[in-house]
Amino acid sequence: MYNPKNQVPNEEEIRTQNAKKLNKMNMDKMLPVLPKKTPWQEAVEMLLTNNLEKDVKITIGKKVFECHSCVLRTFCELFTGTLRPGNNVSLPEDKVTADAFDIAYNWMINSNSNCQRGKLLDLLLAAQYLCATKLLQSVVGALNDERYFSNVDALSCFAEACSKGIDSVAELMINRFGKTFLVLVSSEEYRELDVHELCSLLGSDLLGVHTEVEVFYAALMWVLTDYQERKMHLRRVLKMVRFELMPSLVLLNFGERLNELMPDAVDLMFFLLHLAVINSQARSSMPLAKDGLRHRIYIRDPKCPYLHLLENRTEELSATLFRDYIVSLEDDYEPFQARITEVIEGEAAQ
Numbered sequence: 001m002y003n004p005k006n007q008v009p010n011e012e013e014i015r016t017q018n019a020k021k022l023n024k025m026n027m028d029k030m031l032p033v034l035p036k037k038t039p040w041q042e043a044v045e046m047l048l049t050n051n052l053e054k055d056v057k058i059t060i061g062k063k064v065f066e067c068h069s070c071v072l073r074t075f076c077e078l079f080t081g082t083l084r085p086g087n088n089v090s091l092p093e094d095k096v097t098a099d100a101f102d103i104a105y106n107w108m109i110n111s112n113s114n115c116q117r118g119k120l121l122d123l124l125l126a127a128q129y130l131c132a133t134k135l136l137q138s139v140v141g142a143l144n145d146e147r148y149f150s151n152v153d154a155l156s157c158f159a160e161a162c163s164k165g166i167d168s169v170a171e172l173m174i175n176r177f178g179k180t181f182l183v184l185v186s187s188e189e190y191r192e193l194d195v196h197e198l199c200s201l202l203g204s205d206l207l208g209v210h211t212e213v214e215v216f217y218a219a220l221m222w223v224l225t226d227y228q229e230r231k232m233h234l235r236r237v238l239k240m241v242r243f244e245l246m247p248s249l250v251l252l253n254f255g256e257r258l259n260e261l262m263p264d265a266v267d268l269m270f271f272l273l274h275l276a277v278i279n280s281q282a283r284s285s286m287p288l289a290k291d292g293l294r295h296r297i298y299i300r301d302p303k304c305p306y307l308h309l310l311e312n313r314t315e316e317l318s319a320t321l322f323r324d325y326i327v328s329l330e331d332d333y334e335p336f337q338a339r340i341t342e343v344i345e346g347e348a349a350q
Helices: 009-019 039-051 069-075 098-109 116-131 133-143 151-164 167-184 195-202 212-225 227-238 248-261 267-284 319-328 335-337
Strands: 030-034 054-060 063-067 087-092 115-116 297-298
Touching: 009 039, 039 227, 054 069, 054 098, 063 069, 069 098, 069 335, 098 115, 098 116, 098 133, 115 116, 116 133, 116 151, 133 167, 151 195, 151 335, 167 212, 167 297, 167 335, 195 212, 195 227, 212 227
Parallel strands: 054 087
Antiparallel strands: 030 115, 054 063
């Protein structure tokens, strides 16, 4: 089970902030996320600042940076053996933004460096392009540091990573908040995911749920947030739900309840009935071990109001029960994270 680090000071502040109605991440907040340098590095910094002239120019878009070539060669493998005093180098703006380079260079020459949370991913991309290994490690460490990044922040970061195509960071963020997925379902961040981001999320093995039924309802909740605009994505979204993990009786009961959720669910009802038949046939010929099925991270929350249904009455788990439970978790983040336990696949309700 994922436990928060017991770090002080600020532990109580972090607990309080994470429990507050899942406020959106302050993208402009400055954070001391980059490490302090050693006394030796500080001495080098002083030498550079006071004695050495800036001898190269780095151009990004319309912005020109005057820099020390020795600094760039030291921290960036991209410039090792190639950058010479007097060089004027242009960097592609789509790989390194001017703001990100400014932050990166300040990190190289200053003892203490801050970075806005909203610019961390741009800084990461810049570090990758510059082959600045130590900076890259620092940024990844900041993204994974609970002192600065709550799990709600991680969801926003996940969405941004998806939009920028940074799959490794997207996976890192899911690993951060995966077990608390149910808390995040009612958040504004979840509702504002685009369809690509949502499908990447719902397709993950790292989501913490009691049953796959919750993933189904979470998918429908996203669609219903803006039904007229999102109904075209319904089938694509539902492909991320692992209906093969549900008993056929559950799928049959979904059909009866869909009128509670959306006005024109006839097509979806037929789709679910078809799945129920297919799954029933597949289960009849499937080995008892169910080898090859991809599962989620199954959890148990002792305060879940439908916990008693998970053993053999999962079909009675309605959308209303799920919605009420999700809403109740909005102000319950830290207690939820502390009380949930992980169960093995064989013990989890399907």
